[in-house]
Amino acid sequence: MERKIEEQESNTTLLGAVTSEQNGRTGSVLLDYLKCAAVGLKIDNINRSFGDNHVLRGVNLNIEPGETVVILGKSGSGKSVLMRHIIGLECPDTGRIFVAGEDINDPEFKRNHVLAMVFQSSALFNSLTVSENVALYLREHKIFTEESRIKEIVSSALEIVGLQGKEDEMPSEISGGMKRRVAVARALVMNPEVILFDEPTAGLDPMMTRTIGDLICDLKHQIQITQIVVTHDIDLAFYVADRIAILSEGRILEVGTPDQIRSSTNSGVIDFIKPQFA
Ligand SMILES: Nc1ncnc2c1ncn2[C@@H]1O[C@H](COP(=O)(O)OP(=O)(O)O)[C@@H](O)[C@H]1O
C-alpha cells in the first residue's frame, strides 16, 4: 500500500490504527512479541562533572512502571549526559541508577535487562537499508534463527511506526522524520523494558513533530512501556507526558503532572514555561 507518510494528517495515530484491526495485519505481530512487564526506574543522586564543569549536581527522579516521563530542560542543561548515564554508556562520579530495582552498572544488569535509546541523530547505518537497520539487533544477538521470523518482526515494527513498504530504502532516501521513526522501530524490536528518546522532535517540522508525539502516546497506551523523553520542546512535553521533570542547573527543579507544572509557583519553572503559556 502506497502511503505518503510525510503528508499524513497530523492527528493520525499510527499504532492505534494498527491495533484497532488486528485481524491478520502485521502490526499485531510485534505487539504480541512485546510482552515485557513494565519496570520502574530510580535515579539516585547522580553527580557528573567534566573537568570543572559540574553538569549533573545531584539528580533524583523516580519513574513508575509504564510511566512516560519527560525531562524538560534548556539546551546545555545536561539532558543528553543524563540519558547516556541511564543507558549505561557513561558512569556517574557519584550516585546510582536502578531499573527494576537493579543497579544498571552491576555487571549482571546487561544480561537481564534491555534499555533502548532513540538518539537525536537517529544514528542509522547509512550503508544498510531501512529493514537491515531495524533487523541488526535481532541478527547480532541471534534472537531468532529463522530469517522469516526476523522479516515478520521487522515489517511489523515498520508498520507500527507508519513506514510499511519502506523496507528496501536507504537512509539517504528518506526524510529526517522517517529516519527518526526507523530509529523508533529499531528500538522497539529490541523488546526493551525502557525506551529513551533524546530530543525526538529536534529539526522536524510541526506536522512530523505531532506524528512523533502521537507515536510516543500510542506506545504508552498500547504497550504500557516505560518511556523517558528528554527535550527542550515544551509543547511536546505537555502533549506526551504523564509527568514532567524540569532539569535546571544540574538538578530536578520540580516534578509533576502537566497540570501541576502549568500551575507551579516555582519561579524557575514559571520562567521556563511562561513563554509557551503567556
Ligand atoms: N563528553 C563530554 N565532555 C565534556 N563536556 C561534555 C561532554 N558531554 C557533555 N558535556 C557538557 O555537558 C553540558 C551538558 O551537555 P548536554 O547533556 O549535551 O546538554 P543538553 O541538555 O543540550 O542535551 C554541556 O556544557 C556540555 O558541553
Ligand SMILES: [Mg+2]
Ligand atoms: Mg542534548
